[in-house]
Each structure stands twice: as C-alpha cells, then as structure tokens.
Amino acid sequence: MLGEAAVATVPEARAGEADGDGHMIVCGGGPLAHRLAVQLAALYERRVVVLVPSLTEDHGPRIAELARERPGSVRAVQAPRLDVAALELAGVGGAVALALTSGDDHANLQVALNARQLNPDLRLVVRVFNRRLGNRIEQALDRAVLARNPELTRAELEASTTVLSTSATAAPALVAAAVSGRSQAVQVDGRLLRATVRRAGEPPSGQELATVAAVGPLDEPGTGSSLLPAPERVGTERVGTEQVGTEQVGTDPVGAERVVLELLGDASTTARRRRLPGLPGLPFASLFSARLRWALAGLVALLALLAGATVAFTGQSPAHSAWLTVLDVLGIADPTDEGGRSGKVLQILTAVSGMLLMPLLIALVLEALGTFRTATALRRPPRGLADHVVLVGLGRLGSRVLEQLWDLDVPVVCVEADPAAVGVARARAFGVPVVIGDATQDGVLEAAKVGRAQALLALSSDDSTNFEVALAGRESVPRLRAVLRLFDDDFAENVYLTLRDSYPEAQTRSRSVAYLAAPAFASAMMGRQVIGALAVGREVLVIAAVEVARSPRLRGVTVADAHRPGLWRVLAVDLAPPEFRSPDLAQPRPGGPELLWSPPPGRVLVEGDRVVVAATARGLGLLGSRPDRPAREHHQGR
Numbered sequence: 021m022l023g024e025a026a027v028a029t030v031p032e033a034r035a036g037e038a039d040g041d042g043h044m045i046v047c048g049g050g051p052l053a054h055r056l057a058v059q060l061a062a063l064y065e066r067r068v069v070v071l072v073p074s075l076t077e078d079h080g081p082r083i084a085e086l087a088r089e090r091p092g093s094v095r096a097v098q099a100p101r102l103d104v105a106a107l108e109l110a111g112v113g114g115a116v117a118l119a120l121t122s123g124d125d126h127a128n129l130q131v132a133l134n135a136r137q138l139n140p141d142l143r144l145v146v147r148v149f150n151r152r153l154g155n156r157i158e159q160a161l162d163r164a165v166l167a168r169n170p171e172l173t174r175a176e177l178e179a180s181t182t183v184l185s186t187s188a189t190a191a192p193a194l195v196a197a198a199v200s201g202r203s204q205a206v207q208v209d210g211r212l213l214r215a216t217v218r219r220a221g222e223p224p225s226g227q228e229l230a231t232v233a234a235v236g237p238l239d240e241p242g243t244g245s246s247l248l249p250a251p252e253r254v255g256t257e258r259v260g261t262e263q264v265g266t267e268q269v270g271t272d273p274v275g276a277e278r279v280v281l282e283l284l285g286d287a288s289t290t291a292r293r294r295r296l297p298g299l300p301g302l303p304f305a306s307l308f309s310a311r312l313r314w315a316l317a318g319l320v321a322l323l324a325l326l327a328g329a330t331v332a333f334t335g336q337s338p339a340h341s342a343w344l345t346v347l348d349v350l351g352i353a354d355p356t357d358e359g360g361r362s363g364k365v366l367q368i369l370t371a372v373s374g375m376l377l378m379p380l381l382i383a384l385v386l387e388a389l390g391t392f393r394t395a396t397a398l399r400r401p402p403r404g405l406a407d408h409v410v411l412v413g414l415g416r417l418g419s420r421v422l423e424q425l426w427d428l429d430v431p432v433v434c435v436e437a438d439p440a441a442v443g444v445a446r447a448r449a450f451g452v453p454v455v456i457g458d459a460t461q462d463g464v465l466e467a468a469k470v471g472r473a474q475a476l477l478a479l480s481s482d483d484s485t486n487f488e489v490a491l492a493g494r495e496s497v498p499r500l501r502a503v504l505r506l507f508d509d510d511f512a513e514n515v516y517l518t519l520r521d522s523y524p525e526a527q528t529r530s531r532s533v534a535y536l537a538a539p540a541f542a543s544a545m546m547g548r549q550v551i552g553a554l555a556v557g558r559e560v561l562v563i564a565a566v567e568v569a570r571s572p573r574l575r576g577v578t579v580a581d582a583h584r585p586g587l588w589r590v591l592a593v594d595l596a597p598p599e600f601r602s603p604d605l606a607q608p609r610p611g612g613p614e615l616l617w618s619p620p621p622g623r624v625l626v627e628g629d630r631v632v633v634a635a636t637a638r639g640l641g642l643l644g645s646r647p648d649r650p651a652r653e654h655h656q657g658r
Contacts, residue, residue, distance in 0.1 A: 043067040044545055045110050047102055047131060048121030051507045051534035052147070052186060052541070054079040056119055057086060059542040061093040063641025069110045071099040102131045107138055117143040117545040123416075125150055129157055132181070136161055144181045145544040149416050154183035180603075182544040186537040191420040193536050193555030197529040198409055198475040198503045199430055205284070206552025206563055208632060209615045210608030212284040213563060213591075215554045219277050226282040229591055229618055230634065233279045233556050247559055247636055250585040279556050281591070281634060283617055315383075401433045401453040406472040408433055412459045412489050413480035414443030417505060417533060421479060426450050433468040435459045459489045465496065475501040483507055487515055494523055501527040507534065536560055539637040548640070551606045551632070561634055565594075565605050568629040571643045580621035587639030590625070592617045592632040601630060 044060055046053050049072040060066045075084045075098045087096040099106040112118065118135050120128040125148050132146050144161065148154035161181040192205070196215075205214040215232060218224070233247050323345055330341040408431035411418060418434070419442050425432050434447050434454045447454045457464040459480075470476060476493040478486035483506050490502045502519065506512035516530040539562045540550040549565040568574045574582050574590075583589045592615040594601060605615075615632060625631065635643065 042116055043069055043111060043114070044117045044119070045069045045071065045107075045112060045115050046119045046121065047071045047099075048119075049073045049078045049080045049083065050121060050123070051079050051532065052121040052537060053119075054082050054086065055532075055534040055538040056121065056541050056545075057083060057094055059538055059637055059641070060545065061086075061090050063638055064542065064546060065093070065641070067093050067095075069095045069097060069115075071097050071102060071106055071110055073100055074098060102127070104134050104138065107131070107135055112138050112142065115139065115142060117145065117547075119145040119147075119541055119545055121147050121541070123147070123149075125153065129153075132157070132161065136181075143545065143547060145541055146181065146183050147186060147541075148183050149185055149187065151183075151185060151188070154185070157181070158183045180547070182550070184537070184540055184544060184550070185420075186533055187417040187420040189540050189553050190417065190531065190533045190536040191424050193553070193560075194417075194421050194477065194479070194503055194505070194531055195424045195428070196555065197531065198477050198501065199425070199428070206554065207606055207608075208551050208563065208592075209602070209605050213552075214282045214284055215279055215556065215561070216282060217277055218280045224280070224282055226284040227617065229281040229283055230589055231278050231280050232554075232561060232634070233559075234277070247556060247561065247586055248583075248589045248634065248639075250583070399451060399453040401455070401467065401469050405431065405433065405453075405469050407431070407474050408469065408472070409475045409477060410435065410465065410468045410470050410473045410493070411477045411479065412436075412486075413478065413505070414438075414441040414447060414454075415479070415481055416442055418477075418479045419443030419446055421477060422446060422450070422452065426452065433473070435464060435468050460485060460492065465489070465492055470500070471496050473497070473500065475503065477503050477505075479505040483511060490515075490519065490528075494519070494526065498523055499526045501529075503529045503531065506530050506532055508532070531555070539640065542637070543640050546640070549603075549605060560637060562637065562640060563591075563632065563634055564640065566631055566633050566643060568625050568631060569627045573643055574625050574631065575627055577625060578621060579619050579623050579625065582625060584639065584642075586636065587642060588633045588635035590619065590631050590633055593619045593623065593625070594630040594632070598628055598630075605632065 044066050046056050046060070046068060047070075053070060053072070057068050057070050060068045070083050070087070072080045072083050074080045075096060080096075080098075083094075084096045087094045097106075097110055099110075112135055118132075120131055122128050128146050128148060132144050135142055135144065146154065146157070148157070158181045205212045207213075213229075214226070231249060234249070327338070327342040327345040330336065330345060331338050334341065409425060410433050411422060411425070412435045414422065414434055414436040418436075422432060422434065422443055423446070432452050434443070434452055436444055436454060436456060437458045438444075439456055444454060453468075455464060455467045457467070459465055459478075470493050476490065478489040478493075480486055480489070486504045486506060490504050493500050493502060504512070504515060506515060512530040512532045512535070516528055519526075519528040519530075536553060536555060539560050540553050543550045543562055543564050547570065548567075551563040551565060554561045554563065566574065573584075579590050579593075594605075594614060595616050596602070596614040633639075633643070
C-alpha cells in the first residue's frame with residue numbers, strides 16, 4: 021500500500037526512523053489533532069509525528085490516510101498510552117515542538133511534565149480547559165527552563181510553554197455569529213482590537229486600523245473578496261531616497277459593507293460589572309409576581325382615598341388624617357365618636373382595609389422567601405421573554421459561550437440534557453434560565469421560547485444532535501438565525517450549504533471548533549505568540565506577535581511592502597527594547613502599552629523588531645518559510 025511505512029504502532033516505531041531533528045509531535049486522535057497535522061504539514065511544511073490512541077477510532081483513520089498521502093512529512097504512530105516510552109519512540113529528544121490536544125486536562129499536564137524532563141528545549145503547546153491551572157503550569161514550566169539556563173532572558177526563551185483552550189478560542193466567533201450587531205474583540209497590550217462590520221458612511225467608534233474583508237453575498241463576510249485586501253494608494257511620501265505610497269482605509273463604494281479592525285481604549289474600562297454569585301440582581305419585579313404588585317398598588321390607592329376622605333369630612337390636616345388612617349388600618353387606634361356618621365363609616369372602611377392588608381403582607385413575605393430560596397436554583401424562562409438566544413449544550417464550549425453572552429448582557433435561555441454538565445453551575449450562578457431536557461424531544465425547545473428567540477446556538481458534543489436541533493428550530497421559526505458546532509469539517513460545510521439553500525432568508529453558520537482553534541495551536545508550535553483569533557465569515561484571522569528575525573519575508577522591507585493581500589498585514593510595531601519586551605502581549609504591561617499602531621508605511625522592518633500581524637492560517641505558514649519556497653495549496657474544510 022502506498023505510504024504504508026508512514027503508519028506504525030509504538031512497538032514497530034523507532035526514534036531514528038520517526039523523523040530527523042526538527043520534527044514536531046502532535047498527540048491526540050480527535051479533529052484538532054487531524055487539523056493541526058494538516059496545517060503543520062501543508063502550510064508550515066514541517067515534518068510531523070502524530071501519536072494517535074487508535075488508528076481505527078475517532079479521527080484515527082483520517083490521520084492514517086493523511087500519513088499515506090504525505091509519507092515524507094506526516095507519520096502516524098498508534099500509542100494507546102502516552103507514557104515516556106511512547107514519547108521517546110516518537111523522537112521527543114530531537115523534536116522542536118509538542119502539541120497535546122486531548123480533552124483531558126490532567127493527562128495533558130502529565131505528558132507535558134514528562135516531555136519537559138525528556139527535552140528541556142522542547143516547545144510545548146498544551147490544551148487545558150482550566151485556565152487558572154493552565155496559567156500556573158505554564159509559568160512553572162517556563163521557570164524550570166530559565167533555572168537550567170540562567171543566561172537566558174524571558175524574551176529569549178525558545179522552549180516556551182503555551183496553554184490554549186479550544187473552547188475559549190472558538191467562543192468569540194460563535195457569539196459573533198449568533199448575535200446580530202455584536203463584534204469580536206481580543207486584548208492586545210492592554211487595549212482592545214475589535215473586528216466589526218462597518219456600513220458605508222458609519223463613523224468609527226475607535227481608531228480604524230485596516231479593512232479585513234468586504235461583505236459578500238448572503239451576509240457572509242469574506243466571500244465576495246479575499247481577506248486583508250490591499251489598501252488604496254492615495255498619495256506618495258518620500259522616505260530617504262524612496263517614494264512610498266500612503267494608505268487610506270475605509271474607501272469602499274457607496275452602499276458597501278466591510279469588516280474592519282478597530283483599536284479601542286483601555287480594556288479594563290470595558291469590563292462589565294458583575295453581580296454577586298448566586299444573587300443575579302434580584303429586582304422588585306423578580307421578587308413579587310405581577311398580581312401581588314397590582315394588589316399592593318390597589319391597597320395603597322385605597323388608603324390614599326380614605327385619607328383624603330378623612331380630610332374632607334373632619335377638616336383635619338392631611339398629615340394627621342393619613343396618620344389616623346394608618347392607625348385604623350393596623351387596628352391600633354381607638355374607636356371615635358367624633359366626626360358624626362361619616363367619620364364612623366370611614367373608620368369601618370379603614371378597618372376592613374386593614375383586614376385585607378394582613379393576607380397581602382403574608383403573601384408578599386412568602387413570595388419573597390421563595391424567590392430568595394430559589395435564587396441559587398435553576399430558573400425557568402420568564403413568560404414575556406423575547407429576542408433572546410437559545411443555547412443548546414452546556415459543556416466546555418457552551419460554558420465559555422455562556423460567559424461571553426452574559427458579559428455582553430445578551431438574554432440567554434440554556435437547554436441541557438445532563439443536570440451535572442459543566443455549564444449548569446455557571447448558569448445557576450449567573451441566574452440564567454435553564455431547561456433540563458433533550459433538545460431533540462418535543463416541547464423542549466418550545467419551553468426555551470425558541471419561537472421568540474433571535475438566534476439558536478447548537479453546541480452539543482454530537483454532530484447529528486446539533487443538526488437535528490437546528491432543523492427543529494427552523495421548523496418553528498423559518499427565519500431563525502442558527503449557529504451549529506460540528507466536529508467534522510466537511511460535514512460542517514455541507515450542513516451550511518444545505519441549511520442556506522433550504523432557508524435562503526435565514527442566516528446559517530456552521531463552525532468546526534477544530535478549524536477555529538487549529539491556527540492558534542499551529543502558530544504557537546512555530547514559536548509565535550498567538551494573541552487571539554477572529555472569525556471573518558467562514559475564515560479565521562489570527563492576531564499574532566512575530567519576531568522579524570524569524571520571518572525572512574518581513575526582514576528589510578517597509579511596512580507597506582510587507583503587506584500581502586489575503587495573507588497578512590502588519591498592524592503594529594513593538595517599540596520596547598528586546599530585553600524589556602513583554603513575553604505576553606495579550607496582557608497589559610506594567611509600564612503601559614508600547615506598541616506603535618498603524619506604523620508609517622515607509623518604516624523599514626529590521627531584524628530586532630517585533631510586529632503584531634493579522635494573518636490567515638496560510639499567511640502564518642508563509643511567514644515562517646523561506647521566500648524562495650512557495651507554500652503548497654491545500655483544501656481547508658470549514
């Protein structure tokens with residue numbers, strides 16, 4: 021069979037046969053491992069060894085087929101256990117990078133520790149859902165490398181550890197696809213970089229950096245033109261002995277829409293003020309039902325009427341009359357013979373009103389106690405809820421999406437079949453209504469008020485379930501905006517085309533989480549700091565920090581000449597000296613930001629520079645290759 025030697029099991033593999041020095045290792049048998057191997061081999065032209073738990077389950081057959089198609093660049097090794105022996109037989113001692121793509125945080129961290137012991141210079145990319153634990157492990161592993169190499173600074177560290185979460189990487193794209201008018205944003209050096217759709221004539225809300233794409237047909241950004249189009253040249257300026265064209269962004273024809281990158285202010289000022297956990301801002305309307313509120317308002321109006329009648333018949337002051345009325349209602353005042361027959365009638369009516377007050381007060385107290393008692397329990401969707409998002413699936417990805425929707429103050433109703441799912445506790449803390457049940461069963465989506473929803477997010481762990489949920493939602497509301505999480509890339513594209521053709525007036529988005537997350541993992545394996553990923557239509561735009569010394573295509577050219585339409589664009593240049601640069605541009609620097617955004621087009625990029633680029637997956641691959649070696653084209657499933 022063609023390429024049969026590229027597929028082996030652990031007992032058959034040998035370290036010397038796996039790959040030579042400089043290869044990369046991917047551990048996992050899921051869609052992320054498959055997509056990552058494709059990008060490393062096709063875009064970055066690196067030799068890859070894939071340690072697969074089984075070549076016959078999950079995406080193992082696809083990885084084996086990839087190894088047969090690319091026998092010189094991809095090798096699939098079946099390793100049921102990722103122990104030290106498996107890592108050694110994959111050639112971890114001569115590898116430059118290792119990616120751990122399993123969904124088990126504990127297993128990934130254990131393999132990462134073993135790999136660091138076997139190869140202290142290894143670059144690690146670890147998939148971890150628990151961000152707090154991941155950050156601590158990342159810092160601990162990097163400190164261990166620095167302790168062994170005291171002559172290195174943190175900026176010079178080659179054997180870095182990058183902790184990424186597929187759910188956190190994919191969540192912004194899913195939220196932006198589901199909620200109309202919402203944009204995606206990533207934090208860069210303490211400021212927010214946002215991708216948003218801009219209509220012709222609409223003023224920017226921040227500093228506009230670049231046009232990412234034009235909005236194509238069927239409301240699908242990026243389908244009408246390539247990503248990162250070339251800016252319009254509107255003039256020239258002299259830099260030294262050269263004349264360099266000056267750029268102008270935002271010059272689209274009348275009526276056109278485009279996706280632009282905007283730079284906003286301090287990221288800390290845009291944070292949403294959170295409520296106390298378990299007490300999701302209980303207002304008066306949530307404490308008491310509408311009937312009790314109307315009854316209380318009617319009783320107050322009756323007391324006011326009685327107090328006014330007392331003033332009219334007795335001639336006493338309003339304050340004194342109101343005081344007497346309250347005393348009569350509470351049964352405190354003594355009977356009076358003053359005021360004649362009218363005064364006695366008023367006193368009797370007031371006493372009767374007091375009899376009505378007692379059961380009303382008891383009802384108010386009981387209802388308030390019941391509301392506080394159920395504040396930490398799962399809420400049911402309110403009766404008048406409308407224009408909300410129905411989120412199906414509260415696993416790891418659904419939990420991340422719920423966080424972002426809650427931060428954006430978007431009303432949400434969740435549907436989850438497992439009461440012990442990861443996101444159920446988070447929904448309870450946020451006070452988000454949750455319907456426990458199978459979304460494919462009759463009545464479950466109706467209980468979530470899908471008929472009045474603005475969008476449906478199907479994020480369960482099963483492709484067929486998500487497809488069935490989307491079809492059920494479209495049967496109830498044909499114009500419902502539907503966003504599906506699908507593991508299989510080809511299936512995701514077929515589902516998108518089918519739903520789009522079946523319901524041409526509705527918006528449909530099918531997202532493969534592996535497709536959204538793979539560029540960030542691949543870039544981290546290549547030693548580039550991935551700041552964030554933005555979904556533009558059905559493509560992924562990666563915001564990354566790139567050292568010019570490691571990118572021959574950027575070295576010695578101007579900012580204007582460095583731009584490649586459809587591949588990458590330089591957004592900013594780091595002005596800090598190399599020895600004082602922050603190792604993580606996703607976090608704010610103690611001394612304040614030092615990035616020069618929208619650098620002059622004539623500025624020449626030199627070897628010591630570090631730049632922030634917006635690039636496609638293929639563009640990042642080209643940035644790491646030699647200028648005389650073109651990148652190979654390959655199919656990108658979506």
